[in-house]
Amino acid sequence: MTTKNKISAEQHLLNRIVAFKKTAWFPVVENKTGSVLTSKFSGIPLLNENETWPKCGSCHQEMQLFVQLNASELPKEAQQAFGGGILQVFYCTNLEQTDKNSECDAYYPFANSALLRILDPAKLVAKTLNSSPVINAFEEKVIVGWKAIDDYPNPEELDELGVELSDAESELLYEQDYPKSGDKLLGWPAWIQGIEYPDCPDCGDRMKLIFQLDSEDNLDYMFGDSGIAHVTQCEKHPDKLAIAWACC
Numbered sequence: 221m222t223t224k225n226k227i228s229a230e231q232h233l234l235n236r237i238v239a240f241k242k243t244a245w246f247p248v249v250e251n252k253t254g255s256v257l258t259s260k261f262s263g264i265p266l267l268n269e270n271e272t273w274p275k276c277g278s279c280h281q282e283m284q285l286f287v288q289l290n291a292s293e294l295p296k297e298a299q300q301a302f303g304g305g306i307l308q309v310f311y312c313t314n315l316e317q318t319d320k321n322s323e324c325d326a327y328y329p330f331a332n333s334a335l336l337r338i339l340d341p342a343k344l345v346a347k348t349l350n351s352s353p354v355i356n357a358f359e360e361k362v363i364v365g366w367k368a369i370d371d372y373p374n375p376e377e378l379d380e381l382g383v384e385l386s387d388a389e390s391e392l393l394y395e396q397d398y399p400k401s402g403d404k405l406l407g408w409p410a411w412i413q414g415i416e417y418p419d420c421p422d423c424g425d426r427m428k429l430i431f432q433l434d435s436e437d438n439l440d441y442m443f444g445d446s447g448i449a450h451v452t453q454c455e456k457h458p459d460k461l462a463i464a465w466a467c468c
Contacts, residue, residue, distance in 0.1 A: 230396060233389050234372070240381060241370055244400050244407025245295055248365035249438055256346050257306065259293045261286065261403075261438045263360030266306055266339055267347040273354070276312035277332030278324050282354045283310040286439060286463075287431065287451075289405070295366045298406055302338060302430050303458045309431075309451055310335040311463065313441060314355070327444065329418035329452070329462035336451065336461035358440050371407035372398040376415055401448065403437040406430070409450050412466040420454035427452035427462060435467075443467055 234241075249261065256266045265285045267273065273282045286309040291299050312324045312333035326333040373381065375390040385393065399408035409417075409429050417426045431451040435442040443449050447467030454460040 226392075229388075230392050233385075233392050236389075237372055237378060237383055240373055240378065240383075242372075242407050243297065243368050244371040245298055245366040245368055245405040246400075247363045247403055247405070247438065248367060249361040250364050251359060252362050253360055254362035257290055257341055258288075259290045259363040260288050261361040261363070262352075262358035263288075263362070264349050264352060265308055265310075266341060266344075267349070269345040269347045271347065273349075273352075274310045274335045276314065276324060279312060279314050279333070281312070281314050282352075283312045283333070283335065284354055284358060284441075285309070285352075286311045286433060286441075287403075289363075289431065293363070294405065295368065297368075298366075301406055302453055302461075305338045305340045307338050307430070307451075307461075308336065309433075309463055326463070327447075327465050329464040330421065334463050336463060338458065338461070361438055366405065369400060369407075371400050371404075373408045374399055374411060376411070377408065380415070402432070402434045403439075404432045407432070410434075410448055412448055412468060416450075416464065416466060418452055418462045418464060420457055420460050422457045422460055423454065425454060425456060427454050427460070430461075433463075433465075 254260050265288050276283050289307045291304045324333045375385045399410045401410045430453050433449040435446050443465040444467030447465045449465035451463050
């Protein structure tokens, strides 16, 4: 296929699936320290003055802050991504220090070695901490902006939506990195082993993607063998949040 024909085929494909186009937002980061209210990877999160740093329910060690998102700092078009307030994702990375049968390896949703929650900063008094108690805490990266990019679902998800792609079209989609890999807000999940949206434990509905965390993008962490993690939320029960990942 000539370059011209390939570009034409790619555009034809995107025109076919344009109804399913979503906007994904890539974080723009700086290696610096932010306040406890700011959107960030790692660093000191917002904590209530009377609470201790969240600990793993399995090994009982302090968990890494993977990401904190302040809704007021999200792009205008995405400020209701998770409803409002401050979303926090804590995750235990101490698997190597625990028994092989430990649940610290939280690849499945709702594991006791992860904590996801949404806080209302107006309803608590912030705790003051000078440093993180987490062993080998990741470097803090403050999210200073967001870059919008078009995103499309993968062939399997398109098939669920009633669009069947040929092998050639599926390859074109893959070559264009759709769905987009990397850390991103909203968009379509870049699945590794097939569609794996968790179901809400309250209503059983499929949960929606809020944020994608890719191996060694903005966090110095790899999910298994170059895996990708997804933070999801129930639309009916916004307090039901999960993180799960899969790898090759």
